Amino acid sequence: AQSVTQLGSHVSVSEGALVLLRCNYSSSVPPYLFWYVQYPNQGLQLLLKYTSAATLVKGINGFEAEFKKSETSFHLTKPSAHMSDAAEYFCAVTANAGNNRKLIWGLGTSLAVNP
Amino acid sequence: ETGVTQTPRHLVMGMTNKKSLKCEQHLGHNAMYWYKQSAKKPLELMFVYNFKEQTENNSVPSRFSPECPNSSHLFLHLHTLQPEDSALYLCASSQPKGQANYGYTFGSGTRLTVV
Numbered sequence: 001a002q003s004v005t006q007l008g009s010h011v012s013v014s015e016g017a018l019v020l021l022r023c024n025y026s027s028s029v030p031p032y033l034f035w036y037v038q039y040p041n042q043g044l045q046l047l048l049k050y051t052s053a054a055t056l057v058k059g060i061n062g063f064e065a066e067f068k069k070s071e072t073s074f075h076l077t078k079p080s081a082h083m084s085d086a087a088e089y090f091c092a093v094t095a096n097a098g099n100n101r102k103l104i105w106g107l108g109t110s111l112a113v114n115p
Numbered sequence: 116e117t118g119v120t121q122t123p124r125h126l127v128m129g130m131t132n133k134k135s136l137k138c139e140q141h142l143g144h145n146a147m148y149w150y151k152q153s154a155k156k157p158l159e160l161m162f163v164y165n166f167k168e169q170t171e172n173n174s175v176p177s178r179f180s181p182e183c184p185n186s187s188h189l190f191l192h193l194h195t196l197q198p199e200d201s202a203l204y205l206c207a208s209s210q211p212k213g214q215a216n217y218g219y220t221f222g223s224g225t226r227l228t229v230v
Contacts, residue, residue, distance in 0.1 A: 034218055036221075041223070041224075041226075042223050042224070043119070043121075043205050043207075043221035043222050043223045043224050044205070044207075044219075044221040045221065046218045046219070046220070049218050090158070102160065102171075103160075103219070105157045105158040106157070107155070107156075107157055
Protein backbone atom coordinates (compact mmCIF):
# COMPACT_ATOMS: atom_id res chain seq x y z
CA ALA A 1 0.00 0.00 0.00
CA GLN A 2 1.09 3.57 -0.60
CA SER A 3 0.47 6.89 1.13
CA VAL A 4 1.64 10.47 0.73
CA THR A 5 2.08 13.24 3.26
CA GLN A 6 2.63 16.82 2.20
CA LEU A 7 3.99 18.84 5.09
CA GLY A 8 2.44 22.28 5.23
CA SER A 9 -0.86 23.04 3.55
CA HIS A 10 0.24 26.64 2.93
CA VAL A 11 3.70 27.93 2.09
CA SER A 12 4.51 31.58 1.53
CA VAL A 13 7.77 32.84 0.01
CA SER A 14 9.07 36.12 -1.33
CA GLU A 15 9.69 36.58 -5.01
CA GLY A 16 13.23 35.42 -5.77
CA ALA A 17 13.45 33.21 -2.68
CA LEU A 18 13.95 29.46 -2.59
CA VAL A 19 10.83 27.33 -2.91
CA LEU A 20 10.74 24.09 -0.91
CA LEU A 21 7.59 21.98 -0.84
CA ARG A 22 7.83 18.80 1.20
CA CYS A 23 6.52 15.38 0.30
CA ASN A 24 7.07 12.15 2.21
CA TYR A 25 5.74 8.85 0.97
CA SER A 26 5.15 5.36 2.22
CA SER A 27 5.28 2.42 -0.13
CA SER A 28 5.70 -1.32 0.33
CA VAL A 29 7.14 -1.61 -3.19
CA PRO A 30 9.46 0.66 -5.18
CA PRO A 31 7.45 3.75 -6.02
CA TYR A 32 6.88 6.06 -8.90
CA LEU A 33 6.49 9.64 -7.63
CA PHE A 34 4.94 12.69 -9.22
CA TRP A 35 4.47 16.38 -8.63
CA TYR A 36 1.50 18.12 -10.22
CA VAL A 37 0.63 21.82 -10.21
CA GLN A 38 -2.85 23.32 -10.33
CA TYR A 39 -3.30 26.97 -11.23
CA PRO A 40 -6.55 28.70 -10.26
CA ASN A 41 -9.54 27.43 -12.20
CA GLN A 42 -7.43 24.89 -14.04
CA GLY A 43 -6.85 21.16 -13.99
CA LEU A 44 -3.66 19.54 -12.79
CA GLN A 45 -0.50 19.67 -14.86
CA LEU A 46 2.42 17.27 -14.52
CA LEU A 47 5.52 19.10 -13.25
CA LEU A 48 7.90 16.17 -13.01
CA LYS A 49 8.07 12.48 -12.22
CA TYR A 50 10.46 9.94 -10.75
CA THR A 51 10.35 6.55 -12.42
CA SER A 52 13.41 4.80 -10.98
CA ALA A 53 15.99 6.41 -13.23
CA ALA A 54 17.98 9.43 -12.01
CA THR A 55 17.19 10.40 -8.42
CA LEU A 56 17.36 14.13 -9.21
CA VAL A 57 14.51 14.92 -11.53
CA LYS A 58 14.15 18.18 -13.44
CA GLY A 59 10.73 19.38 -14.47
CA ILE A 60 9.07 22.29 -16.16
CA ASN A 61 9.26 25.93 -15.04
CA GLY A 62 12.60 25.48 -13.27
CA PHE A 63 11.35 23.00 -10.68
CA GLU A 64 13.23 19.91 -9.60
CA ALA A 65 12.82 17.16 -7.02
CA GLU A 66 15.15 14.63 -5.48
CA PHE A 67 14.14 11.09 -4.60
CA LYS A 68 15.71 10.09 -1.28
CA LYS A 69 14.91 6.50 -0.47
CA SER A 70 16.53 6.61 2.97
CA GLU A 71 14.31 9.54 3.95
CA THR A 72 11.28 8.37 1.95
CA SER A 73 11.06 11.88 0.59
CA PHE A 74 10.50 13.58 -2.75
CA HIS A 75 10.69 17.29 -1.97
CA LEU A 76 10.07 19.86 -4.69
CA THR A 77 12.40 22.82 -5.04
CA LYS A 78 12.97 25.88 -7.17
CA PRO A 79 15.93 28.20 -6.58
CA SER A 80 14.08 31.45 -7.22
CA ALA A 81 10.33 31.90 -6.90
CA HIS A 82 8.37 33.83 -9.48
CA MET A 83 4.96 35.40 -9.02
CA SER A 84 3.58 33.00 -11.62
CA ASP A 85 4.50 30.03 -9.39
CA ALA A 86 1.59 30.81 -7.07
CA ALA A 87 -0.58 27.70 -7.30
CA GLU A 88 -1.56 24.46 -5.59
CA TYR A 89 1.00 21.67 -5.72
CA PHE A 90 0.18 17.99 -5.35
CA CYS A 91 2.50 15.07 -4.69
CA ALA A 92 1.39 11.60 -5.74
CA VAL A 93 2.77 8.06 -5.54
CA THR A 94 2.05 4.78 -7.23
CA ALA A 95 3.64 1.39 -7.30
CA ASN A 96 6.07 0.65 -10.12
CA ALA A 97 5.06 -2.98 -10.36
CA GLY A 98 2.11 -5.23 -9.81
CA ASN A 99 -1.49 -4.84 -10.79
CA ASN A 100 -2.47 -2.05 -8.43
CA ARG A 101 -1.14 1.08 -10.10
CA LYS A 102 -3.60 3.50 -8.49
CA LEU A 103 -2.25 7.02 -7.94
CA ILE A 104 -2.35 8.04 -4.28
CA TRP A 105 -2.52 11.79 -3.77
CA GLY A 106 -1.39 14.16 -1.08
CA LEU A 107 -3.70 16.90 0.20
CA GLY A 108 -1.83 19.59 -1.65
CA THR A 109 0.27 22.60 -0.69
CA SER A 110 -0.83 26.08 -1.61
CA LEU A 111 2.14 28.25 -2.58
CA ALA A 112 1.86 32.02 -2.25
CA VAL A 113 4.57 34.25 -3.70
CA ASN A 114 4.86 37.75 -2.22
CA PRO A 115 6.33 40.67 -4.16
CA GLU B 116 -4.74 23.56 -24.47
CA THR B 117 -4.00 20.57 -22.29
CA GLY B 118 -5.08 17.86 -24.73
CA VAL B 119 -8.04 16.93 -22.55
CA THR B 120 -11.13 19.10 -23.03
CA GLN B 121 -13.96 19.24 -20.53
CA THR B 122 -17.33 20.87 -21.02
CA PRO B 123 -19.01 22.74 -19.55
CA ARG B 124 -16.50 24.66 -17.42
CA HIS B 125 -19.19 25.69 -14.96
CA LEU B 126 -22.54 24.11 -14.17
CA VAL B 127 -25.24 25.07 -11.71
CA MET B 128 -28.02 22.57 -11.31
CA GLY B 129 -30.93 21.93 -9.05
CA MET B 130 -31.27 18.73 -7.10
CA THR B 131 -33.95 17.42 -9.44
CA ASN B 132 -32.12 18.19 -12.67
CA LYS B 133 -30.35 15.82 -15.02
CA LYS B 134 -27.16 16.99 -16.66
CA SER B 135 -24.04 15.49 -18.22
CA LEU B 136 -20.36 16.35 -18.11
CA LYS B 137 -18.27 15.67 -21.18
CA CYS B 138 -14.59 14.87 -21.55
CA GLU B 139 -12.68 14.45 -24.78
CA GLN B 140 -9.04 13.58 -25.50
CA HIS B 141 -7.16 13.05 -28.74
CA LEU B 142 -3.84 12.07 -27.21
CA GLY B 143 -4.10 8.41 -28.19
CA HIS B 144 -4.56 7.45 -24.56
CA ASN B 145 -6.52 4.34 -23.69
CA ALA B 146 -7.35 4.99 -20.04
CA MET B 147 -9.70 7.70 -18.82
CA TYR B 148 -10.64 8.76 -15.31
CA TRP B 149 -13.15 10.83 -13.42
CA TYR B 150 -11.94 12.56 -10.25
CA LYS B 151 -13.80 14.66 -7.70
CA GLN B 152 -11.89 17.53 -6.09
CA SER B 153 -13.38 19.05 -2.95
CA ALA B 154 -11.79 21.64 -0.71
CA LYS B 155 -9.49 20.25 1.99
CA LYS B 156 -9.86 16.66 0.76
CA PRO B 157 -7.55 14.48 -1.30
CA LEU B 158 -8.46 13.97 -4.91
CA GLU B 159 -11.10 11.25 -5.05
CA LEU B 160 -10.89 8.78 -7.89
CA MET B 161 -14.45 7.99 -8.99
CA PHE B 162 -14.26 5.84 -12.11
CA VAL B 163 -11.62 4.31 -14.35
CA TYR B 164 -12.08 3.18 -17.93
CA ASN B 165 -9.43 1.14 -19.68
CA PHE B 166 -9.94 0.52 -23.40
CA LYS B 167 -13.60 1.64 -23.00
CA GLU B 168 -14.29 -0.87 -20.23
CA GLN B 169 -15.00 0.30 -16.71
CA THR B 170 -12.33 -1.17 -14.49
CA GLU B 171 -12.96 0.77 -11.28
CA ASN B 172 -15.94 2.23 -9.48
CA ASN B 173 -14.84 3.50 -6.11
CA SER B 174 -18.14 3.20 -4.25
CA VAL B 175 -19.61 6.14 -6.10
CA PRO B 176 -23.34 6.78 -5.50
CA SER B 177 -25.59 5.72 -8.35
CA ARG B 178 -26.67 9.32 -8.94
CA PHE B 179 -23.35 9.52 -10.85
CA SER B 180 -23.41 7.41 -13.99
CA PRO B 181 -20.36 7.24 -16.28
CA GLU B 182 -20.34 6.40 -19.95
CA CYS B 183 -17.39 5.72 -22.23
CA PRO B 184 -18.52 5.20 -25.83
CA ASN B 185 -14.95 5.08 -27.17
CA SER B 186 -11.40 5.63 -25.98
CA SER B 187 -11.57 9.36 -26.75
CA HIS B 188 -14.78 10.32 -24.98
CA LEU B 189 -16.00 10.05 -21.43
CA PHE B 190 -19.24 11.29 -19.93
CA LEU B 191 -20.54 11.66 -16.41
CA HIS B 192 -24.32 11.69 -16.22
CA LEU B 193 -25.74 13.40 -13.16
CA HIS B 194 -29.21 13.14 -11.65
CA THR B 195 -30.83 13.97 -8.31
CA LEU B 196 -27.59 15.30 -6.88
CA GLN B 197 -27.10 16.61 -3.37
CA PRO B 198 -25.51 19.90 -2.30
CA GLU B 199 -22.47 17.98 -0.98
CA ASP B 200 -21.82 16.87 -4.57
CA SER B 201 -20.75 20.42 -5.39
CA ALA B 202 -17.08 20.20 -6.38
CA LEU B 203 -14.62 20.42 -9.23
CA TYR B 204 -14.92 17.33 -11.42
CA LEU B 205 -11.75 16.51 -13.26
CA CYS B 206 -11.28 14.20 -16.20
CA ALA B 207 -7.88 12.69 -16.91
CA SER B 208 -6.37 10.32 -19.42
CA SER B 209 -3.23 8.23 -19.58
CA GLN B 210 -1.59 5.37 -21.35
CA PRO B 211 -3.13 2.02 -20.37
CA LYS B 212 -3.63 1.72 -16.65
CA GLY B 213 -0.69 -0.56 -16.19
CA GLN B 214 1.75 2.06 -17.43
CA ALA B 215 1.49 4.48 -14.55
CA ASN B 216 4.94 5.93 -15.16
CA TYR B 217 3.57 8.06 -17.99
CA GLY B 218 1.52 10.20 -15.63
CA TYR B 219 -1.90 11.63 -16.27
CA THR B 220 -3.10 14.48 -18.48
CA PHE B 221 -5.92 16.42 -16.85
CA GLY B 222 -8.66 18.58 -18.25
CA SER B 223 -9.48 21.98 -16.75
CA GLY B 224 -12.44 20.56 -14.89
CA THR B 225 -16.12 21.34 -14.50
CA ARG B 226 -17.03 23.42 -11.49
CA LEU B 227 -20.35 21.97 -10.37
CA THR B 228 -22.68 23.73 -7.95
CA VAL B 229 -25.79 21.93 -6.75
CA VAL B 230 -28.49 24.23 -5.40
